[in-house]
Amino acid sequence: MDKYQNMIPHFTHVVHRVCLPSWQLTNPAMEKFNFMLIYDGEASLVCNGKKYAVSKGQLLFFKPRDTRFARTSSTDTMKCYAVDFTYTCPFFDGEKWAFEMPKLPFDTVEYIRDPVLLTRLINLFDELTRIWLLGSNKKVIRARSVFSEILFLLLEWKNSSKELNYDKIRKAEKVLQYMGTHYHEKLTLKHLADQVSISAPYLSSIFREVIGKPPIEKLIEIRINRAKELLLDGFTLSDVITQVGYNDVFYFCRSFKNVEGISPKQWLKSQKE
CATH class of the missing domain: 1.10.10.60 (Homeodomain-like)
Known part of the structure; x- marks a missing residue:
């Protein structure tokens, strides 16, 4: 995880989404990275031509140039948190600062079965959306702090082969x-x-x-x-x-x-x- 420790994220959209029965998402191609954490309900998803049925406890991860289409279940509407972001990781090579963008190791759909971890992530995503919604001259700093904890937990979970x-x-x-x-x-x-x-x-x-x-x-x-x-x-x-x-x-x-x-x-x- 050392290569991510200096990550600086930049957010373009942060939302707490409670879908209406008619909700759907169409996006010819992603321009940013995106996390979507589903905490209730169900939806159908197509990403890069592959179909998924998604529901509570699943984390969706999209990369730039991914194509996606999603539609909520009309009988069990989806509720989720979502954040669009870009990032860079600065490092000092001994003489000057340089920048890199190490690949994030997440699959399109990740299933978080650990109930304690899921609850913690839901609370952090909720805090992130409230910080973004309320707005202030400190919101970017505070949002980065919360997002860093989200990313740390996800990377730790991913690196543990999801067994920890x-x-x-x-x-x-x-x-x-x-x-x-x-x-x-x-x-x-x-x-x-x-x-x-x-x-x-x-x-x-x-x-x-x-x-x-x-x-x-x-x-x-x-x-x-x-x-x-x-x-x-x-x-x-x-x-x-x-x-x-x-x-x-x-x-x-x-x-x-x-x-x-x-x-x-x-x-x-x-x-x-």
Whole structure:
């Protein structure tokens, strides 16, 4: 997902659509990218000559030059959010700024079966449309912020082969946030698991699945990262260990070496050379 982290979207149309029974969409060719999230009802869709039956929980993605035709069901009318946009991703190549447009990895129709993720996306799309509707001199900045979260969730879901439950991601992220503000305290696996009301073994399982490492290993990594900042700021080793949750110099140095491969003293020397 790194290639999308600097994305700057530009919106041309944002709408919350509640279709009348006669609603239909005809567009010879798309000029922009488009997301359409269906949260209720049904519709028939033809995109680039291929037919789809679409309904609640499906995300539609259209690219420039896609041809499309859609018609709502007259008995179960479609309700959806839609946004037309373009984007660029600036990057610094070492000498100057350049721009690229990495391809978005979505199919024309994506089925979001995770109910927690779907609810979160519906809320974000609703927030995006309200920001756009109300308008203000800050609406573009706020809209980009919300859209970035939408895109992050979709990319994370897509990259996980759609098997990763969003509720697990949310629990892991909540524990990570807790670690980020309480790393200086004495934290046990059980204490971390209590923050999201699950068992310690289940938290370990979630972390391995979502983060790629056990919770305590991640906590040590956070503590060592903070310790490096403090060492660079001139704090003594004895001051540092108390600020990052350790009370034993030997144990801290062993943890530091396990993460960095060298001792704190050697690491600090390497930063000053």
